[in-house]
Amino acid sequence: MTRLDRYLLSQLMALFGFFALVLVSVYWVNQAVLLFDKLISDGQTAWVVLEFTALTLPNVIRLVLPVAAFAATVYAVNRLASESELVVMQAAGTSPWRLARPVAYFGIIVALLMTVLVHALVPLSRAQLAERQAQVNENITARFLTEGSFQHPADGVTIYIREISPLGELLDVYLVDARSKTARTTYTAEKALIVRSDTGPKLVMFTGLAQTLRLADRSLAVTRFADFTYDIGALMGAPTKRAPGWDETPSWAMVSPSDEQIAAAKSTRAGAWQVLADRFAQPLLAPAAALIGFAMLMVGNFSRFGMWRQITLAIIGLIVLQFLTNAAESTMRGTPTLWGLAFVPSAVGIVVAALVLWQAGRPRRPCPRRPAREGAAA
Numbered sequence: 001m002t003r004l005d006r007y008l009l010s011q012l013m014a015l016f017g018f019f020a021l022v023l024v025s026v027y028w029v030n031q032a033v034l035l036f037d038k039l040i041s042d043g044q045t046a047w048v049v050l051e052f053t054a055l056t057l058p059n060v061i062r063l064v065l066p067v068a069a070f071a072a073t074v075y076a077v078n079r080l081a082s083e084s085e086l087v088v089m090q091a092a093g094t095s096p097w098r099l100a101r102p103v104a105y106f107g108i109i110v111a112l113l114m115t116v117l118v119h120a121l122v123p124l125s126r127a128q129l130a131e132r133q134a135q136v137n138e139n140i141t142a143r144f145l146t147e148g149s150f151q152h153p154a155d156g157v158t159i160y161i162r163e164i165s166p167l168g169e170l171l172d173v174y175l176v177d178a179r180s181k182t183a184r185t186t187y188t189a190e191k192a193l194i195v196r197s198d199t200g201p202k203l204v205m206f207t208g209l210a211q212t213l214r215l216a217d218r219s220l221a222v223t224r225f226a227d228f229t230y231d232i233g234a235l236m237g238a239p240t241k242r243a244p245g246w247d248e249t250p251s252w253a254m255v256s257p258s259d260e261q262i263a264a265a266k267s268t269r270a271g272a273w274q275v276l277a278d279r280f281a282q283p284l285l286a287p288a289a290a291l292i293g294f295a296m297l298m299v300g301n302f303s304r305f306g307m308w309r310q311i312t313l314a315i316i317g318l319i320v321l322q323f324l325t326n327a328a329e330s331t332m333r334g335t336p337t338l339w340g341l342a343f344v345p346s347a348v349g350i351v352v353a354a355l356v357l358w359q360a361g362r363p364r365r366p367c368p369r370r371p372a373r374e375g376a377a378a
Contacts, residue, residue, distance in 0.1 A: 004094070008076070008102035012290075015072035016110065023064040023071075024057075031056055048132075055129040058121040062114060062282070069110045070289040070318050073103060077297045078307050096298040096360045100353075103294045107287025114283035119251040127248035153232075155179070169193060173205060175230065186211045187230065195229075203230040246275040274336040278329070281342035285325065288349030292317040295356035321349045 032053040080086040089099065147164045156179035162172035170192040178184045189208030194201055210223040246254065246267060253261070254272045262269060296314035297307055324345035332338055 004089070005102040005105065008099070009105055011076045011080075012072055012102065012106040013109070015076050016068055016106070019071040019075070020061075020065060020068040023068050024061055027060045027064055028053065028057060031060065051132065052129065055125045055132070058117055058125045062117045062122055065110055065114050065117075066285040066289045067318075069107060069286045070293045070314075073106070073290045073293040074297065074311060074314055077294055078311065081297070081307055096295075096357045099298075100291065100294055100357055103290050104287060107290040110286035110290070111283035114286055118279040118282050123248055123250045130248060170203075173203075173208070175203075175205075182215055184213045184215065186213075187228070189228070194232075199231075201232055203232045204228070205230065246272055251276055251279055268336065270336040270339070274332050274339040274342075277339035277342045278332070281346060284343065284346035285321070285349070288321060288346040288353070289318055291353035292321060292349050292356075295353040295360065298360035299356060317349075317352065321345055324348060 032049075077086065080089075086099075147161045150158055150160050152158055156177065158174075158176040158178075160174040161170050164170055171190070173187070173189045173192045175187040176184070177187070187205060187208060187210050189205035191207065192203055192205040195204050196202075205228045206226065208225055208228060210225060210228065212221045212223070213219075214221070249257075249261070254276045257269060257272045262272065293314045296317055297310045299310055299313065328341040328344055332341055
């Protein structure tokens with residue numbers, strides 16, 4: 001690369017890092033707040049919330065990188081124009097095509113970053129996130145052992161815990177089991193513990209009382225116990241094995257998927273190729289967005305009032321590019337065999353940018369002067 005290319009590329013990369021950091025932070029914080037409310041209300045710790053939000057980070061980065069590339073390109077070109085650097089480059093004979101070369105390099109670099117994300121990091125993080133969500137759902141203490149409130153883990157079962165000590169002891173436990181049609185049993189205990197076993201978690205209660213009400217004759221049987229084991233694993237049901245989908249499968253495993261993978265994903269071979277084609281097409285949006293932003297700012301002459309018209313055109317171009325991307329995804333979702341549509345938005349964006357650069361690079365004819373009137377000359 002020449003010195004000009006290195007200079008423009010350094011400007012673009014520095015601004016890209018700034019805009020990527022800002023957009024990722026805003027998007028990630030928004031998702032983290034939703035996860036925080038959901039997981040904390042389910043009784044999870046702050047460490048679990050942090051782990052879940054970290055696993056969503058690769059997908060967030062994938063979404064914001066094309067927008068960050070577009071924003072960095074527009075801001076960099078606008079700053080070069082406001083500081084008259086762009087005017088000097090153009091006055092020295094540098095064409096818009098020549099100035100677009102470092103922008104293309106920049107778009108390719110961002111596309112390579114997105115390629116690593118969409119083909120490896122995002123599927124692996126989604127698989128890990130789905131596995132952790134399944135583990136949390138199977139965690140009995142997180143699902144209904146919440147202090148200070150009545151919980152209903154199953155039909156006919158009510159449990160209340162006054163307090164959970166830092167050691168994990170359940171203090172002042174109240175449990176009602178009304179699943180039987182002939183009897184209703186109420187358990188109260190001063191203290192209880194959750195014990196893991198091969199058949200599932202057990203609730204071991206200490207120093208308590210079991211009151212069984214027979215519904216037929218309304219008689220009550222009271223039993224005091226020093227310790228009693230209650231099978232709470234039966235309330236959860238048998239754990240089901242989760243089958244991974246295409247979104248959780250790395251790209252190298254989707255080139256030639258086996259029949260077992262297709263059956264587990266509940267999809268078809270065409271569906272796998274559609275997801276794979278979409279992953280190859282997503283990185284191409286970064287150079288398309290960067291080139292659209294640059295090409296639109298090359299249209300028109302220099303103005304003291306800034307480049308707000310060109311920036312508006314660039315934003316409209318980005319909106320149209322995103323609209324085409326959404327339309328292609330919707331069409332492919334209904335018809336997976338049309339996986340080639342995934343490449344249409346980026347191809348259209350690059351072609352439009354090339355046409356705009358061609359128009360911007362055409363020599364402009366000077367406006368003809370009007371002939372002076374004879375009366376005015378006299």
